[in-house]
Amino acid sequence: MKMGMALAFVMAFMEVAMAQQIGEFHVHKQGSLPLPAVSLETVPHAEASIPLGASKMGGAADLPHGMPWPMRPPYADAQIKLEHYRSLIGATLSKAGIAPDWMAPDEGRHFVEEQRRIEKEVVEGTLALLPKEQADEMRPLLESQTTYTPERAREEARDPILQAQMVGKSFPLSFIAQLDLGTLSAQPGFDPDLPNNGRLMLFYDLLETPPGWEPSSRVGFRLIWDDTPAADLIRASVPATLSEVQYREKLVLKPALIVPHSVVTPISPSVKAWDANLLDQASSQQFGEGPYWSYMAWLSRFGSSDEPGRANHQLGGWPQPQQNGMQARAQLASNGVSAGTADAYDSSEAKEILKGAADWKLVLQVGVDEAVGLRGGAYYVLMRRDDLLARRFDQAWVVHQSD
Structure with a gap:
């Protein structure tokens, strides 16, 4: 079921269908009720015909005169990342x-011999x-996965070689989207905590996909709020490093207009705001x-954020998570605690920090x-809501999830 269902239908479905399926229940916290949001449908569009400052994804960003294209510095843990990529290579x-x-x-020579032995x-x-x-039948297939031609090996190693080269260097962030908040704020479901003017722009390191649980990932994304009038913007040139690099995925997204829809x-x-005891696992x-x-069966009917052919982007509302714990990871990592292992959550420091995990809310999916x-x-x-209200967009955190 698409996210773009009407408010009345969703609420009726919640009240009737759920009552029939699981009996009467209530959610204790006001924050746990369904939340309105703005679904962001993309329509591929020629870049030149998209107005400056309009809500769009991909292509080139519309920046104020004099504002450079966002770059990230070398990662603080570049040596660790380098060793990881070298192991793959x-x-x-x-x-x-x-x-x-x-x-x-x-x-x-010793390394190659040992790898082949293993x-x-x-x-x-x-x-x-x-x-x-069955073993005789499977042998050729398994051996083909362990013995490559030099050409195949170099092709498969190309991406981690590039990543290994770049983690210790400055690198431009990919432009993901810009959102015209002045226009979107008139849409029912717009989050009132957001500014109702200017543009929200997201840049992200698509080459590295920095893990949301690592404190070092902060440099790998940038959420920018800019209220420069559209007439004073310029469509920036995409850095050649992004447009010309040979990588398995394009680091410059294709341009598309954004069409908003009000959803619930x-x-x-x-989600940390969940407080429905009768519905706990x-x-x-x-x-x-x-x-x-x-x-959960009812919830699955909405689809997921990695499902092709549906509107997977949204401004505000509850996220459609693919994994648990995005708020906890953001809270720990943004406070300097690596949250990549289960043990990371057990220290007294982490437990104290995690008390603020529920403060994090979705701005953009x-x-x-x-x-x-x-x-x-x-x-x-x-x-965090306090940061959003204070317009501290440099405090945003991005968590990437994939099944």
Whole structure:
């Protein structure tokens, strides 16, 4: 079911269908009720015919005179990222007998031999678990995944090689979207916490996709509010580094106009404002049975933010999460605590910091959109309400989620 269903229909569905499916219930917090939002439908459009300052995705950003294209500095944990990419590059190149160029000759030969030994052990161990006839049939397929031609190895290693080269350098952020808040504020469902003038612009490092749980990721995105009159804007030139780079995905999205629609968004149990005890997972006796699972089945009918062919972008409202814990990750990472492991949440420092996780709210959701070139999961732009009201947009945090 598309997000663009009418308010009356959603509310009626909530009151009637849910009551029939799981019995009468109520949500204790006012904040846990369905929230209005603005769904952002994209329509591919020629860049030249999109007015300056209009709501759009992709193409080039409309910037004030003198404002440079947003760049990120080198990542603070560039060495850790470099080692990660080198492990991917080395494993790929070794399948063709190629030693990584950062290793000394003897080290490189030993590395390739060891990698090939490990690959062979994995293949033989897997085949040993199968009946002989099936193992003989599977052997060519498995061996083709461990033995590459030099051309195939270099092609598959191309992207991590590029990423390894760039994590320690300054790099331009990709332009994702600009939203004309003056126009959108007249749309029912517009979040009143947002400014009702100017433009909101999102830039993001599509090359690195910085993890939302790492404090170092802050430099990899930029949410900008600018109230320069449209007549004083210029359509900036996209940096050649973005437009000419060879990468598996385009780092410059295709231009599209944004068409707003008023919607109502249902709350997910993973959102911190959730407070419906009768619908908690613990209240269901078995998997798939009980009030919680009935609610989840109903919720799934709205679709997900990574589903092709639907409006996956929205301004305000409840997010459509693909995973749990986006608010907790934003709270920890923005306070300097890496939240990439379960243990990170157990320290006394983390527990104290996590008390403020519920303060984070969705400002903007950007999901899968094949037409503009977004394919890998969804991007959730979050802010603390106090920061939003104080127009501290530099305090925004972006969490990327992908199933």
